[in-house]
Amino acid sequence: MKKIDRKFGKKLEVDAKLDINGHVFTLPVIEGTQGERGLDISKLYAETGYVTIDQGFANTAACYSDISYIDGKKGILNYRGIPIEELAEKHSFVEVAYLLVHGQLPNQKKLKKWSGFLTEHSLLHEDMRHFFDGFPRGAHPMHILSTMINALSTFYPNVDQRSLKADINETSTRLISIVRTLAAFAYKRSVGEPIVYPKHDLSYGANFLHMMFDSPVKPYKIDQDIVDVLNMLLVIHADHEQNCSTTAVRVIGSAQVNLYSTIAAGVNALSGPLHGGANQAVMKMLRKINKDGGNVDKYVAKAKDKNDPFRLMGFGHRVYKTYDPRAKIMKAACHKLLKKLNIKDPLLDTAMKLEEVALNDEYFKARNLFPNVDFYSGIIYRAIGIPENMFTVMFALGRLPGWIAQWREMVETKNTKIARPRQIYTGVPCKRSEGSAE
Numbered sequence: 001m002k003k004i005d006r007k008f009g010k011k012l013e014v015d016a017k018l019d020i021n022g023h024v025f026t027l028p029v030i031e032g033t034q035g036e037r038g039l040d041i042s043k044l045y046a047e048t049g050y051v052t053i054d055q056g057f058a059n060t061a062a063c064y065s066d067i068s069y070i071d072g073k074k075g076i077l078n079y080r081g082i083p084i085e086e087l088a089e090k091h092s093f094v095e096v097a098y099l100l101v102h103g104q105l106p107n108q109k110k111l112k113k114w115s116g117f118l119t120e121h122s123l124l125h126e127d128m129r130h131f132f133d134g135f136p137r138g139a140h141p142m143h144i145l146s147t148m149i150n151a152l153s154t155f156y157p158n159v160d161q162r163s164l165k166a167d168i169n170e171t172s173t174r175l176i177s178i179v180r181t182l183a184a185f186a187y188k189r190s191v192g193e194p195i196v197y198p199k200h201d202l203s204y205g206a207n208f209l210h211m212m213f214d215s216p217v218k219p220y221k222i223d224q225d226i227v228d229v230l231n232m233l234l235v236i237h238a239d240h241e242q243n244c245s246t247t248a249v250r251v252i253g254s255a256q257v258n259l260y261s262t263i264a265a266g267v268n269a270l271s272g273p274l275h276g277g278a279n280q281a282v283m284k285m286l287r288k289i290n291k292d293g294g295n296v297d298k299y300v301a302k303a304k305d306k307n308d309p310f311r312l313m314g315f316g317h318r319v320y321k322t323y324d325p326r327a328k329i330m331k332a333a334c335h336k337l338l339k340k341l342n343i344k345d346p347l348l349d350t351a352m353k354l355e356e357v358a359l360n361d362e363y364f365k366a367r368n369l370f371p372n373v374d375f376y377s378g379i380i381y382r383a384i385g386i387p388e389n390m391f392t393v394m395f396a397l398g399r400l401p402g403w404i405a406q407w408r409e410m411v412e413t414k415n416t417k418i419a420r421p422r423q424i425y426t427g428v429p430c431k432r433s434e435g436s437a438e
Contacts, residue, residue, distance in 0.1 A: 010030065010031045010032075011028050011029070011030055011031075011040075012028075012029045012030070012031055012037070014029055015027060015028055015029060016028075016029055016039050018044075018048075020048055020050065023048075025044070025047055025048055027039045027040060027041060027044070028040040032064075034069055034071070038061050045422065051422040051423075051424070053424060057242075057247070061242075062242055062247065062250070062419075063242065063250065063410065064413075065241070065242070065406070065409060066080070066409070067079070067080065067100060067239055067402070067405050067406060067409060068080075068239040068240060068241050068402070069081075069241070070240065070241050070319055070320075072317075072319040072320045072321050072322075073321050073322065074322065075320060075322040075323055075324065075325050075328075076325065077240070077325050077326065079096065079099060079100060079238065079239055080099055080100070080103060080104070082099070082105075083325075084235075084236060084325055084326060084329070085325065085328075085329060087099075087235055088232050088235050088236055088329045089329075091105065091235070092203075092204070092231055092235075093204055093205065093231050093234040093235050093238070093398070094111070094114065094115055094118065094203075094204050095111060096234075096235045096238055096401070097176055097238065097400075097401035098110070098111070098114055100238060100239055100401040100402055100404075100405040101169075101172050101176075101401055101404055101405050101408065102169075114173065115204075117170070117173045117177075118173060118176065118177040118204060119177070119198075119200050120177075121170075121173055121174040121177040121178055122177045122178060122180070122181055122198040122207065123178075123181070123197070123198065124178060124181050124182065124185065125155045127155070128148065128151060128152075128155060129185070129195065131147075131148060131151060132144070132148075132185055132186070132189045132195070135147075135189060137189075137190075137192060138190060139189070139190060140190070140271075140389055141183065141186035141187050141189075141190050141389055141390055141393050142267065142270075142271045142276075142389075142392050142393055142396070143271070144182075144186035144189065144190070145179070145182055145183055145186050145267055145393055145396065146264045146267040146268050146271070147264075148182045148185075148186070149175075149179065149182065149260055149263055149264040149267060150260060150261050150264040151260075152175075152178070152260040153258045153259075153260040153261055156171070156174065156260070168259075168408065171259060172259075172404050172408070175259070175260070175263060175400065175404060176400055176401055176404070177204075179396070179397060179400055180198075180204070180207065180208040180211070180397055181198055181211065183208070183390070183393045183394075183396070183397060184196065184208060184211035184212045185211070186393070187212055187387070187390055187393075188211075188212075190389065193215060194215075194216065195211075196210065196211045196212075196214045196215075197211070198210070198211055202222070203227065204231075205227045205230040205231045205234070206222050206227045208230070208397070209222065209226065209227065209230065210222065212386075213385065225337065225340055226337075226384050229333050229337050229380060229384065230384065232329065232330070232333055233330070233377060233380065233381075233394065233398060234394075234397060234398040235398070236326040236329060236330065236373065236398070237326075237373075237377075237394075237395055237398030237399055238398050238399060238401050238402050239399070239401070239402030239405065239406070240399075240402070241319075243275070244269050244270075244272070244274075244275045245266040245267075245269035245270040245275060245276070245399065245403070246266070246399075246402065246403060246406050247269075248265050248266055248268075248269035249262055249263065249265060249266040249269075249403045249406055249407050250406055250407070250410050250419070251419040252265040253407045253410055253411060254410065254416065254417065254418045254419045255418050255419075256418075259404070259407060262403075262407055263400065263403055263404070263407075266396075266399070266403045267396050270392060270395060270396055270399065271392055276391075276392040276395040276396065277391075277392055278313065278314065278374035279314070279374040279375075279377045279378035279381070279391045279392075279395075280378065280388050280389075280391050280392065281313040281314075281374075282313045282314040282351075282374055282375055282378040282379075283347070283378050283382065283388055283391075284313070285312070285313045285314070286347045286350050286351055286354075287347065289350050289354070290346055290347055290350050294346065294349075294350050294353075296350065296353045296354050296357055297357065299312070299354075300312070300354075300357050300358065300361065304363050312354070312358070312369070313374070313375075314371060314372055314374045314375030314376075314378070315358060315364065315369045315370065315371055315372060315375065316367070316368065316369040316370070316372060317372045317373075320368075320372070321368050322368060322370070323370045324370065324372045324373055326373040327370065327371055327372050327373050327375065327376055330373060330376035330377060330380065331355075331371065331376055333376075333380065334376045334379055334380050334383075337380060337383055337384070338352075338379075338383055341383060341384075343383055345382070345383070347382065348379055348382065348383065351375070351379050355371055355375070358370075358371065359371070377391070377394075377395075378391060381394060
């Protein structure tokens, strides 16, 4: 595998100065292609003996990357320099996955070839199918998914940083294709229904829906509008800079762990309620409001009360300080789909009322508490029949190409080092041994 000498940002002529007890140290200032600036502290400890503290890494850039870019103040999200709005409207998830993994959108010849590879690799090794019998009935599909992805490394070539002379493109394609099969099988296992195999003549999204919902006693009819909205959901979840699960993938992968186990780590990170589980929290909140008579105004008032612990789930975002661009796309798709399906669901009715109140309330507008991607994704998933315990699995399906792209970028970059943060020790002071120098 050829290592790539990536651009590590532009070093500006101006430097930052750090004064420690009268000793002045120089910190280079680095600028990215979008004008964002950072201080290079890579030599700080070696030169000063000091480390920096940044719990949660809110102000720390852990890598250089050319995969995705976010401007939280302006509400911008790009993949490889292409706006998310354009990708969601004009391109399929298969095209966007290719863009992330390979660095550019495919032409028709490459797209046809890659789509063929996806179909070819959609079947799970038959020996692995029996693994599902070992999980207890009712096991969470997310836990089944991460376990099965990890198990792939025992059936297929071990692709890690040392063995990348093997075809990384084939392995990436296999993962992107087979994970939807694993996800559908995990769901079928959780509800006690027979497994449904993929079909060669269906698109990526249609095949997943077929494997999820088809049954010997109730054949599933593919609705192109549902396939289209699923495609959109996968596209807008495909990457999002250095979030928790992506960071987990980079950290685990930096130890030269095989790709399958590395991706399994990303799935496990995503399963947390503070990360991928947020849309399930939205549905839980809506049920609580509904159980209390559907009084939306009451819960909006509770959310405004600083002495009330209640929070409106699905509003606001840690990065975006304006309307999440993904939520704008999903809002339009959500309203269009609900109108088309003409679903009578009190939970969805409550969600729409809550959205209307929050969008017109000065309290929420002043604090940039707009409905976010988790608010709308939960509503759409419910409308198309995806059960709540599969919401996070759907997130993982969309994010997979981004994880693979981030991992590949890391291992193909020169001078990649194993992740090894520092700490400030606050435990019991160390005792000096007898005879030690004072």
